Amino acid sequence: MSWQTFVARSAMPTMRSLVTLLAELADILGGIVLLNSLREKKINANKIYTSKEVSHLLKMKRIDVVRALRDGEIPAKKVGDFYRIPGQSVLDYSAARKTAKTGKTDTALEAAIDADGKARGTAS
DSSP: OOHHHHHHHHHHHHHHHHHHHHHHHHHHHHHHHHHHHHHHOOOOTTOEEOHHHHHHHHTOOHHHHHHHHHTTSSOOEEETTEEEEEHHHHHHHHHHHHHHHHSSOOHHHHHTBOTTSOBTTOOO
């Protein structure tokens, strides 16, 4: 056996373990990026969310979100065993929570509401 063959064979397990390690690292980083993107994402009024996404967006436990959905605090549709939550419902619930906590309304939310009570930029 030549020295090149010996080096190539002895390097194979190391290369495989390196590739495996890189693949695992990519999976971990991908999960972190996904969680960060959910955490930093703004709530889109025209998007439909799952209870898991709402829990990340509102920084609540998922069980608390499901309880609010069941109690009707967050308007949503139930599709099979799963809830589908309109983004506008999430925005309304978030504003109500802020108001309940601080006793003050969000000035940005007030500024976005016209005199007739409809939010600007939404279709009627």
